Amino acid sequence: MSLSFPRRGALLPALLLALPLLASLLPMGRAMAMGYQQPGPAVREALDAPALPRLLVAPDRQTLALLELRRFNSLEELARPTLRLAGLRFDAVSATPQPLATVQRLRLRSLLQPEAPERVVELPGSGFHSFSWAPDGQRFVLERRGPASNELWVGDTASGQIRQIPFLRLNNALGQGEQAWLNPRELVVLGIPKRRGAPPRALPSPAVQESLGKASPERTYADLLKSPQDEAAFEYHARSQLTLVDLATGQIRELGEPALFSAVSSVGDQGQVLLTERLVRPFSYHLTWDDFPQVVELRQRDGRLLRELAKLPMKSGVAIDGALPGPRVFYASPTKDAAVYWVEALDGGNPNARVAFRDRVMRLDPPYSGEAMEVQRMPHRFTRLRFLDDGQHALLTETDRNRAWTRSYLLPLRGSQSKPLFEHSVRERYRHPGQPLMRTLPNGHQVVQTTAQGEIFMIGAGASPRGERPFVDRLSIRDLGVQRLFQSGEASYELPLMPLDERRWLMQRESPSEAPNLVLRELGPAAGGAPQLLTRIKDPSPQLRRIKRELVSFKRADGVELSFWLYLPPDYREGERRPALIWAYPLEFNDASVAGQLSGAPSRFAAYPGISPQLLALEGFVVLNEATMPVVGEQRSMNDGFIEQITMNARAIIDKAEELGVVDPKRLAIGGHSYGAFMAANLLAHTKLFKAGIARSGAYNRTLTPFGFQSERRSLWDARDTYLKLSPFLYAERIKEPLLLIHGEADSNSGTFPMQSERLFQALAGLGGTVRYVNLPHEGHGYTARESVGHVQWEMAQWLKTHLGDPRSTEPRP
Structure with missing residues (x-):
């Protein structure tokens, strides 16, 4: 089935429809071989420094794993043969996601005896990835991409020794590491069928699509199926075999017949029932795999079918923010009731229908032969269900998308009425109640941890006008009373992680000069003394601490609060006005008071990703990073004032930076990535505030994303003027300032195909503009190869030096 436009699309001016073709015919700028x-x-020194290790605490909270991942990929890794099918990208040989984050070093450390020596896990060969703990913390598993398959390895926590599970080839093409623990020693994984045969031959044949009068307003996606050969290849590589693995003995057993399994989980606390989801034909040429028809089933431990729960149709023709009619979003109970829960739309899935209740939660009890029971109705669209470990309650969340508002309830799973817990804006920071503390059950399920007194812990960022100060609250299930147990101070940033016992909590502490480390702190009235340091991770890039960093707050013309992080070069001297780069990303709000809320904290350890614009401070430039760029308005018509609001934001940011006396207002550049690139191009097209721009991996012609983008829910034909106004490609003749365009040639992000940058470059070059287009081989929406990251930093620095001048010169360019 294909996409066909409504008839009124024919009313678009012929010139508009021809613009992409016309742009491709314009003379291009000079090609450069380099x-x-x-x-x-x-x-370069900062890029070559090692990454901070990931700290993963075992479920029993006795052991810490320190994972050192490869910071950047190599071009060889990105260039591996990759299949691009149904919105997926995976390695053609090993059926692993592509690219892959591999483990370079793995260490284990006791949390209860921090002075005990570390256990270094010897990793034979390369290609290890996807570390995870067994539910009891006594074992751990790793995957390894070998020369011919993806392998499963199991490690012993006490000794640090690992061994391969023989005769097992994992299939992560569709499941992406999907696994279901039955108990601490047994898990079900997706394997490659032993008798799947040779891959299908690629024989050319016509690819036919049609639409039979039913609207199907899907957004633009990459890597879709295009032919019967693609369908056959997808079915061949995505087909997997449910396989039971005994980690203690290394034995494996196939369960049932192979299928296109996309999810598997255990039901209840005994590991005797499996909940599976599998894809079925027909496939689609304009939707990704997760919108294909699915069958949801209950199976016995040996793989035999117990009951078919639902057949989900193709998610085609569903309105943006709509839902499929009938059952969807299935949950397996993690506790002894062994029930299965799902959600059903009460509005037919139509978000525009006026109904008292939009969704309901259903429950089916063992032996799964009767009818499901209704548990709860919701006036708004279902968002999430999280089970408590008491087996009696769950946390239910719904979202009112028209108001961008969310509500959470304490939901008794049997009999009683739910209790409202929290409600706030989706973008709320200052009053956000935090997230419930989770723990791992013996069956591997994550559940909300409760105390013997019937309380749950809520851990939050603690955002405020002075920065974030993380907290932990204790919430009573009985009376919903809240008691604050801890809140971080302002000098350092302490994030509560989990309690080790009734008094001691594990925290992650950091400061502007200290890398994140784990500490043990006593909480409660009798708590005293300094926290105990458990790890001693050092700053891998101490030279970056010489960059001066400050959080700056101010207001725009209409009173909305704004902010940016100011980064000054290490050699900056008081009173200098240097050329600067403003880097931003627009966010939409329907409440002006929420739009101005700050995120981040001056007390945090500053991390600098490889393509971070902050690193330009080492080249001598002032950088205003994470400059807030709110767009405030009604949810449905938010973008009608997009240009005016980002202009207002930009003027306020420039005025504040000039007031601080650190930037030369005549030597400013604007930049951004993805939606930030879209913003930067629009500011260059509609204002004269900047001398140059940098736009990475953006979208610039909204007629190429006709069924919505970002928060825009209207189609091009519903909001023609807005789509055209927000397309800097259509205003290319107004972009007189030099613009650097960077894009990954393999960008699969919805709406930001490389063609967007190619066409804008061709338009600007054809119109005589100053523009440079950098197309990065093998890179996606973000850039991960060391070569690419270094080149992007070089391109940005050279562009700013060329068009803003020497950053260490206080004289403006003529």
């Missing part, structure tokens, strides 16, 4: 370039020594 290799990968490296940034200056200071930035």
Whole structure:
């Protein structure tokens, strides 16, 4: 089935429809042959420093795993043969996601005896990835992409020794690491069928699509199926075999017949029933795999079918923010009731229908032969269900998308009425109640942890006008009373992680000069003394601490609060006005008071990702990063004032930076990534505030995303003027300032196909503009190869030096 436009689309001017073709015919700028370039020594040193290790606490809270992942991929890794089918990208040989984050080093450390020596896990060979703990913490599992398959390895926590599970080839093409623990020693994984045969031959044949009069307003996606050969290849590579693995003995057993399994989970606390989801034909050429028809089933432990729960149709023709009619979003109970829960729409899935209740939660009890029971009705669209470990309650969340408002309830699973817990804006930061503390059950399920007194812990960021100060609250299930147990101070940033016993909590502490480390702190009235340091991770890039960082708050013309993080070069001297880069990403709000709320904290350890614009401070530039760029308005018509609001934001940011006396207002550049690139191009097209721009992986012609983008829910034909106004491609003749365009050639993000940057470059070059287009081989929406990251930093630095001048010169360019 294909996409066909409504008839009124024919009313679009012929010129508009021809613009992409016309742009492709315009004369291009001079092509340049050049290799990968490296940034200056200071930035290069920062890029080559090791990444901070990931700290993963075992479910029994006795052992800590320190994972050192490879910070950047290599071009060889990105260039591996990759299949791109149904919105998926996976390695053609091993059926692993592509690219892959691999483990370089793995260490284990006791939390109860922090002075005990570490256990270094010897990793034979390379390609290890996807570390996870067994539910009891006594074992751990790793996957390894070998030369011919993806392998499963099991490790012993006490000794640190690992061994391969023989005769097992994992299939992560569709499941992406899907696994279901039955108990601490047994899990079900998706394997490659032993008798799947040779892959289908790629024989050419016509690819036919049609639409039979039913509207199907899908957004634009990459890597879709395009032919019967693609369908056959997808079915061949995505087909998997449910496989039971005994980690203690290394034995494996196939369960049932192979199918296109996309999800598997255990039901209840005994590991005797499995909940599975599998894809079935027909496939689609304009939807990704997760919108294909699915069958949801209950199976016995040996794989035999117990009951078919639902057949979900193709998710085609569903309105944006709508839902499928009938059952959807299935949950397996993690506790002894062994029930299965799902959600059903009461509005036919139509978000525009006026109904008292939009969704309901259903429950089916063992032996799964009767009818399901209604548990709860919701006036708004279902968002999430999280079970408590008491087996009696769950946390239910719904979202009113028209108001961008969310509500959470304490839901008794049997009999009683739910109790409202929290409600707030989706974008709320200052009054956000936090997230419930989770723990792992022996069957591997994550559940909300409760105390013997019937309380749950809520851990939050603690955002405020002075920055974030994380907290932990204790919430009573009985009377909903809240008691604050801890809140971080302002000098350092302490994030509560979990209690080790009734008094001691594990925290992650950091400061502007200290890398994140784990500490043990006593909480409660009798708590005293300094926290106990459990890890001693050092700053891998101490030279970056010389960059001066400050959080700056101010207001725009209409009173909305704004902010940015100011980064000053290490050699900056008081009173200098240097050229600067403003880097931003627009966010939509329907409440002006929420739009101005701050995120981040001055007390945090500053991390600098490889393509971070902050690293340009090492080249001498002032950088205003994370400059807030709110767009405030009614949810449905938010973008009608997009240009006016980002202009208002930009003026306020520039005025504040000039007031601080650190930037030269005549030497400013605007930049952003993805939606930030879209913003930057629009500011260049509609204002004269900047001398140059940098736009990475953006979208610039909204007629190429006709069925919505970002928060826009209207189609091009519903909001023609807005789509055209927000397309800087259509205003290319107004972009007189130099613009650097960067894009990954394999960008699969919805709406930001590389063609967007190609066409804008061709338009600007054809119109005589100053523009440079950098197309990064093998890269996606973000850039992960060391060569690419270094080149991007070099391109940005050279562009700013060329068009803003020497950053260490206080004289403006003529």
